Amino acid sequence: MTSNQYAPTDAPPVGLEGERSDPAPAPVVGEPSDGRTVASADEPEGAAETAAPERPDEPEGPRFADLDIDPRVLRALSDVGYESPSPIQAATIPPLMDGRDVVGLAQTGTGKTAAFAVPILSRIDVSTRQPRALVLAPTRELALQVAEAFGKYSAHIPGLQVLPIYGGQSYGVQLSGLRRGAQVVVGTPGRVIDHLERGTLDLSNLDFLVLDEADEMLTMGFQEDVERILADTPEYKQVALFSATMPAAIRKLSGKYLHDPVEITVQSKTSTASNITQRWVQVAHQRKLDALTRILEVEAFEAMIVFVRTKQATEDLAERLRARGFAAAAINGDINQSQRERTISQLKSGQIDILVATDVAARGLDVDRISHVVNYDIPHDTESYVHRIGRTGRAGRTGEALLFVAPRERHLLRSIERATKQPLTEIPLPTVDDVNAQRVSKFADSITESLAAPSLSLFRRLVEDYASEHDVPMADIAAALAVASRDGEAFLMEPEPPPSERPRRDKDRDRDRDRDRPGQGGRSGGSKSRSGVEMATYRIAVGKRHKVVPGAIVGAIANEGGLRRSDFGHISIRPDHSLVELPADLSRETVDALKRTRISGQLINLQRDSGPPSSSAPKKRKRD
Structure with missing residues (x-):
């Protein structure tokens, strides 16, 4: 076993890529500013974190082995099954390996983490315990994901330590990790500033600095913090800046702190994965809960995320689903990090099956067993829709995405179809007969399952004694026990009343x-x-x-x-x-x-x- 350690151990991984919630148009290759070298690449959005699948109808691109990567990092990439780099990795790794500064324009989900992690790990000095590389990320979820990725890719580099520092976690754990020493620090701007002001984080020997999701950091109001951090770093260091867009503030930041950077643009060809089936159903606002309940009863799913617009709606809907017997929980921006991690752990283990979430709270959520995503509230921008449904269909699986559309929201549906270039299939709402047929089928399955219970012989004897003593048919006793198990609830859904004739x-x-x-x-x-x-x-x-x-x-x-x-x-x-x-x-x-x-x-x-x-x-x- 190597001495490489991913600290702290109480911060479980939650995926490989962060997620944006604000609409951002796909970057377009344009004229570079003076003195900049520009490279471009095309890549489907939502590609795998590191390796794009090989396509027999396209010319074979470079392999990781062709990019002069450290053999120990190559071995780690091979361990996780990566062979061919994605377009942004193929375009970004060579200039970073040559020591050049880089500006990468690409959407979330294109494999940016490996694009900067692999060359940093190939060139980092592990002879000291001082921070040599700092990665700034806008959210704690993305910081954890990046730290986990560094941990995986450095599995065969003895002595390398990776430490995530972010708000919402106690200072004690982070201070212990900093005292032990870490060559790679991944953090959110606010917490990094805190440690700089406390004197617990020393960046004087920094060799590499990465600004991940830079436009998101500026949108969240971190511009002053980012510039404060940059001012505390050595003048001569290698800088990589990744952003989905290039607004004036990012261009200004790049011009001020990067030296003759290579500018790389990755354009998205498609927005949604082909392994996700996308459907929609028309339902009025006040009937959404009834519609969702019917779908949950009829549709076979393993785990599900239900997206709503507001924090309050997550709590309200999760409570109503629990009242109807579903294992549901809510996550939103108001819950603390430990509660969030506990809820996600319960989702992974199967203790809960339905997660009601907002866009922001679901950033970076990566749980393989999520088979369905339901847009309970339709998103107002297409990028949010793409990121939402990207929570399913992970790890090569297929996924199901369902969109609730109110009559006045049809224009939003059309916008989604135009942006994704994929029509959604309209489906009818399950009828009362559909729900009742499923309930009867599940009741029969529960009988079959209970027939194999070890205590069956005991209860058979008790039922036979009761039937003999009271002269009651066995079928009536079984029916009475079934009624008792329902605790007074109706078993079959009542049929909808027929519409009456309109009054004069x-x-x-x-x-x-x-x-x-x-x-x-x-x-x-x-x-x-x-x-x-x-x-x-x-x-x-x-x-x-x-x-x-x-x-x-x-x-x-x-x-x-x-x-x-x-x-x-x-x-x-x-x-x-x-x-x-x-x-x-x-x-x-x-x-x-x-x-x-x-x-x-x-x-x-x-x-x-x-x-x-x-x-x-x-x-x-x-x-x-």
């Missing part, structure tokens, strides 16, 4: 009049729609003086709220406002969207109607 307009008008009279209960809610959904009365700030008609109200609210015509009850148009019956369980997101909806140019400001204002003043008698 004159009846609607009569009901509108009646519901406004005292004692009719119109405003207090409690009524139900024709499909049995509990309804409530909502007030909108448009009325007769805005020249609105019922059709305009239905059309605007249905379009913006993702509702169907059958979700509407009575509509009463008043002089300066209107009352509309809608489902009582409208989500917070739907209500917020409807508050911003306009009808006839007027904000409707939808809110629950609280009834007529109380007044102690007596009403004046109207003259005859």
Whole structure:
């Protein structure tokens, strides 16, 4: 066993690449600035971390053995099965091996980590314990991934130590690692600054500096921290800067701190992996939970990530899924690192099967058993969609991606299809019969499994004694035990009520009049729609003086709220406002969207109607 160590041991690996959440266009080969050498390469986005698969119809490219890499690093690459470098690795490793500074423009997932780790490990001095290479990463997840990659590629370099330092982990572990000495330090800017100010991190002998996901670091507000760190490093060092885009701030940073860099651009040919089946289903916002529940019951999956937009939504949805008997947990930006690592460990081990997450919280998540990704809330940019579904189909497996699309979100679906150049297949929502058939099948499977239980003979004797004593058929006893195991819950899903015949307009008008009279209960809610959904009365700030008609109200609210015509009850148009019956369980997101909806140019400001204002003043008698 070598003396190489990946420290600290309490920080488990979570993948090989980080993830961006902000939209960034694919870089394009352009004219270099004066004095820069430019190389370009084409690579499919989402390629493997280090090795691109060989294609028989394309000319064979260089192999790692052709790039003058240290034999010990080559051996480590061979151990993990890598032979041929990806385009960015083939273009980046030679100039870095020659000691040149490099600017690499490439999207996440193109194998950048090996592109800078392999040449650094081939040239690093391990005779001292002082930091010789520093890699700055925007997130702790990416820092852990990069540190793990360095640990793998240095498996046959005795004495080399790799230490990740990041926020969210105790200083004690990091201080111990720094005292022991580490030649490679991978850290987030904030924590690196902390150690510099404490005097616990010495960068005076640094030979290599890497800025990974540089544009992300600047977007997150780390520009001053990055420049502060650069100012503490020796003037003569080798610098590699990797970024998905080249905004003016990155160009300025490159010009100030890099010396005559080689600029390498990798263009993406495709956005989504071919081993991921992409489907979509149309579902209104307020029916998403029911739709997801049906899919979970009918679809065979190993583990699943469900993406939502907000932190609160992760907690709410995970709690509702647990209430329905699913092993679900939430991760978001508010949970601490130890809790995040514990949750991911439970997902890997099978203690939980469903992870409800936001884009930011799922960055860098790499769990092989994730077979499905569900976009519960459709992303507003195509790059987020690509990164989301990239959480499945890992390690050569196939994956399934499902997208929930509300009627008013069809344009976002079209944008995703145009950007990925891959049409998504529409599927129908599982019916009640589909769900019930699956429940019956699982019930039969549970009987078959229980027949092999070692305690079967004991319970058979007890059941036989009960049948003999009470003269009850065995089938009735088995059915009673099955009912008891359900704890009072219904076994089969109730069929959906058939839509009733639409009432005549004159009846609607009569009901509108009646519901406004005292004692009719119109405003207090409690009524139900024709499909049995509990309804409530909502007030909108448009009325007769805005020249609105019922059709305009239905059309605007249905379009913006993702509702169907059958979700509407009575509509009463008043002089300066209107009352509309809608489902009582409208989500917070739907209500917020409807508050911003306009009808006839007027904000409707939808809110629950609280009834007529109380007044102690007596009403004046109207003259005859």
